[in-house]
Every structure is written in C-alpha cells, then in structure tokens.
Amino acid sequence: MRKAHLLTLVVLAALLVSGASATLARQGAEITLMGWSSSTEENDALMAQVDAFMAANPDITVNVNLVPSFDETIQAAFASGDPPNVFYVDSSKLPDWADAGVLASGEGMIENLDDHYPSLLEAFTYNDTLYCPPKDSSIMALQYNKAMFDAAGIAYPDDTWTWDDLRAAAEALTGETADGQKVLGLVTPPNIERWLPFLYQAGGSVLSEDWTEVTLDSDEAREALDFYVGMVVDGFAGPPSMVDAGWGGEAFAQGRVAMAMEGNWVISYLREQFPDLEWGNAVLPMHPDGGRASMVFTVCYGVAADNDNPDESWQLVNFLTGPDGSAMVAQEGFGVIPPAMSAAETWLEAIGPEIGQAFLDGAEYAHKWQFPVGFQEVFDTFNADLQLAFDEQVLVEDVIINAAGVAEEVLAR
C-alpha cells in the first residue's frame, strides 16, 4: 500500500516537473506591460496595437496588465524588486522614479526621435537623461457651452481672448437653470495645476529653470492668483463641488457651468456620456500683455531598469510610439494626442478640427506638469490654502507666501 502511494507521488512529481520545464523551454521572450485602464475603446485599441506588434515579432509575447489602482500597484512592484518590463510613466512621477533608479535610460534606445514632439521629449528628460518616449499627451484648453453662449448673445471664445474677456463672459453667463439651480460662468477647481497657466501667462514661475530657486513669491504670482480667486469671490466662478460635481468636466457636462478648463481627456468623456451636449473648444485666453501658456499632461512608456528582456522591451516601446503604432491610434479618434508628429493630421481629422485644433495649438506653449521629488507637499498646502482663499478666509498674499515657504523647505532637503 505504502509503496504504491510513493510510486504515484513520484510519477505525479515527474509529470509536473516536465510540464513546467516544457513551459519554460518555450521559445522567445515574454514581457509584461502594466498600465491603467482607460475607456473600453482605448483599452481595445491598445490590445490591437500589441497584437500587431506580436504578429510582426512572433518571438515576443506581450502580457498586458491594466490595473485599477495603478500608483499603489506599480510602487509595490518596484519595491518588491519584481517590476513589469514596460509600464506607464506620468511626467509628474518621472523625477521620483528616476531618482529611485527603477527606470532604464532611453539614451540611444529610442527611435524616431525627430518624429516626437520636442516639448514632450523634454518633459521626459531628467538630469540630462532621456528616459522614455511619450505615449500620448493632453493639453489644457477652454471648453465652452455653445447653447449658453447663444442664449446670452456672447461671441464664442477664440484666440484673441484675454483675461478680461474671460472674466466678462463668466460674469454674463452666471445665473440659474430653469429649476433654480445655480449656474456659474467658469469652473475653477481648487487645484494648482489649473491655476499654473495663469501664472505662466503673467510671466511668473514656481521655480527657476534649473530647479534650484523658488521664484513663486512674485508680483506676477499675486496678479495671477488675484485674478483666479477674484472670479470666485465675485461670484461668477467656483469649485466643482459648488455645482454638485466631482470635477470640472462633470460640472461642464451637466450644464452647471458655461466654461471649463480641461484637457483632451474631456473629449471622450463628453462624446461617450453626453453626446447631446453642444460644445466648442478654444485655446486658453492670453494675459492682457499677450503672454500665452498652457499645461501639457503626458505619459510615456518606461522600461524597467531591472529587466530580463530589455531589448524586447525597447522594441515594443518603439513600435507603440513610432509612426505605425501612432497611426493605428490616431485614426480611432481618441481624445489624447498620439505621440508621433506624423500622425497629427490623421488625428485631427478623426477628432474633428473644430475641437482638436485648439489642443494642438496649445501644445506650442504648454508647460510640463513636473516638479522635483517631494513637491506634492507644496501642492497640498497650496490647494488647501486656495480653498480657504475662495471662502475669503485666507489672503491671496498668504497663499503664495505659505506655498513658497514649503517649496523652500522641500528644495533644501
């Protein structure tokens, strides 16, 4: 009896081992791509790109893993020493991850450099090293509700608009809906990234070019913040929560605000969930002295430094961001701008020039959303003070001084 049991165990073990080694002995490399889930269509488009890549490279198998809470999952993957081969990198995370040494350098590994937008390549260059090729980008622009503008008899925003035009329109468009619900002219989220374009338009900045000095405490900053907060205090703008929305796009879609300052992501959101909304898109208004600025939010395909298959990883990344991969995505007409400049025309046609042109125009003077490691502390303090400033409990002066003080501390670390 006992001997029979033993024999069975040995046979089973042998089968298992041979099965396992047979799997391991399969030809070719296997790489993992980890990212976050976008809309179903965008996820499908990514799978189509990956399938096309695998068809052209039969030796390489790509496992795509789109996770719900990406930030926590990828950080745990890094810390455990078992990162995916390729993963999304938001430009705001680049300094943290580059400093931590988990990103492989892209110097000499990225192809088609002249087909990439220079400003985006710059966004993914840290300490003079280019780390990864951009996968898409979103530019901040001004969305406006055509019906509300028509009803109030105001001309649509265009590229001649200045701060004064924005303010005047917001004032004229503030009112109420038919059932007595508050409507604001402009939605102004209490987030620093929505305010930064105004700072840059006024000629100010947060840090010096080389990130060694804090330049936030300036007259330009006071002017820009006075303008932003002033519209809220005077009653024609406000945070999304004031109009029962979770974010600016939702407030705009529900018709509770006439104008919003969102990026390309709002295109898919509005077209899929609010297809009846008649809206238009213009570049952000300029400073009365003519200063123009916007923000660009971009993500790249990063390759892990700790990598079993670096060459295959770079092959995948170059395909996805090269002219072929970009063309596949561009014709689908997703909101985000595809990485290759050569695909811009296709994208513009698919998305519709009257919406898409303002985003492309804004790309010329868009600032990257990227700050030194640990700067989240500055943003949290600024955002908290900004909310209080909307309520007039904190002076604009103090918001800037507090934020500058925290920035000095973070830089000194």
Add this chain to the structure above:
Amino acid sequence: MAQTSALGQRKITSMAAKRRQEAVAGYLFMAPALVIFLIFLIIPIGAAIYLSFTDWNGITPVFDEGSYETIGLDNYRDLLLGEHTEDGRVVKASTRQKDFFIALKNTTYYVLGVVPAQTFLALVLAVIVNQRWLKAKGFFRTAFYFPSITSSVVISIIFMWMFYRGGLVNTTVQGLFPSYDSNAFVNWLDDPRGIIHIILEQFGVKRTTVGDWASARHFGLTVWEWLSGPSVTMLTIMILNTWTTIGTMMVIFLAALQNIPSSVYEAASIDGANAMQIFRRITVPLLRPTTFFVVTLGLIGCFQVFDQIYVISSGGPAKTTLTVAYMVYQNGFDRSAMGLAAATAIILFVIIFAFTLLQRVFVSERANV
C-alpha cells in the same frame, strides 16, 4: 519492591510522554495560524519599526544596496519637532510637523465625536431591541446591523450623493424649512469651516474679536486653529461612520444584555424601580466590562479611519479631513517618503496603545469599587 517501583516508574514516564505528545500535537495544530500570524503581522510590524528609522522612498527595492539610509530618530523629530539636524545644519520640516498635528487634531475631534456617540446609541438600540414587548426583533436586529457589513466604499459613495450641495439632505431640509433656500445650502462635502468656530460665530466670537492669545502657535497651529472643532465635511464623515458602526456595537451589547438574568430585573421592579432607574442603576453597571470592550474597539477603529476619507475627500477640504492613517498613505505613496509613513504609523500605534491602557486602568479601578 523492584517490580512495584519499575511499574510506578513506567506509569510516570508514559504520563510525561503523553503530555509531551499532547503539547506537540497542540503546537502542530496551532502552527498554520502561528505561521500566518508571523508572516502577515509580526514581521511586517517589525519591518515598519525598522523602516521608520530610515529614509526609504518606498520605490527602490529595499534589499538593494544604498536604497535607504538609517537616519535614527530624524523622521520622528520631523513629525514632532518640525526639524532635525543633519551634518551639523538644521533641516526644517515645518510642513511635516504641521500636517501631522493637523491630522492629530482632526483625528482627536473625530474620536471625541464618534466613540461616545456610537457607544451610547448602540447601547440604547440594544436595550430597545432587547425589550420583550418589541415585535419583529429579528427584522430590527438585521436592519440595524446591516450597515456594518456593507462595503464602506459603497456607503461612502451613496453618502456622497446624498450630501452633495443639491442632494437629498439639503432638499429635504428645504422641504421642512422653506427659508433654507438654495443659496444658503451647506456644501456638506466641501466646507472647511470648523463646527466650534461656526457655533462661536453665532455668539459673535470671531478670530478678530478674541484676544491675541489666540494667535499663539503650538506645534505649527495657532490656538484658534486648535479650537476649530471638526469641519462640516468631517462632521458628515463622522455621521457616516457612527451610522455604520452602531450595528456592530449593538450586537455586542445585545449579547451582553441577554446574559443578564431576568431575575435581576424582576427583583428591581419588585423594589419599585422604574425603567430609567433600572437602566441607570442596574443595566449600565452590569454592562461595564462590555462597555470597556466596545469603547476600546471604537477607539482603535476610529483612530485608524481611512476608507471613507479616501473615497469622499482625500484629506480635503483644506486638510480638514486629513487623519493620521490617511497621512500614512499620503507620505508613503504620494510623497515617496515611506520611512516617514512608517514613523507616523508607529506614533499612531503608541497613541492607541496608551489610550487603551489608560482606559483599562480607569475601568478596573471603578470595577473594584
């Protein structure tokens, strides 16, 4: 003689062997649970204590060379004192200190509000549900317990819908008090004003009318800021959590109540005690150990509140719902400062432990009376 002692010796040996066998069997049975306990509880806690003395960023693999440096008590100094010394120069960390004490303030107000409320209300509900005259006890028990077993994320989202500025709560109040029009609607989820400040304002006491003593700074916050009370949004979350946890506490009280023999109540009513007196003089004292348990459970849970903050407010508005547990998450994941997050967590552990010990001393003293 030799035979008897031989027999006697064999008996003793076999008994000792049996006990040893039983002990081994006992340990073997416990082994899986012990191993899980060790891997998922003891080792991580030890690791957290160790990491709190380092400047690990939470990203670089820990076992890599140079991924972190041990910095001794610097994380703790940053949180409690607002600065530390490095190679002779003073490195300020006033935001870390301020954020920590804001979180401590918020968590304290939260605990002071929720623990008494949930204990008292749970007790009242348990007494009511325990009454003999109540029909459909099963239904009420289920209904009151139901929120405790529902996903906290789902409840948070539903509360968000209800408490939106134009949502159910505001419109219902408007129905009862027509003068509460949409311009006066309270923005429940985004209002950073402290409750105590609002109450004081009704009596004309404002920041500008109190004396200069209110501007004195302690641990990064002025006295006036310390006296703010929970913000309106924090109050909403406190209501949410009280409602959710009453059920669990009620079930515990119910079990204890049903252990009280009815002869005690009969004796009391024969002596001429009315319902209030029975409740105060008999039920509550007999429930003292259970109350201690419920309060301890409540304290531990409340000090660690995270889910609802994460879903509803992410620490806002203006950091008024920032709790110590949420700060641990923020430091660990948003700010690449996992060492600091570990230090924050350890301080939180010490606080909870101190409260529990304090409570135990307090209760056992009174129990001896």
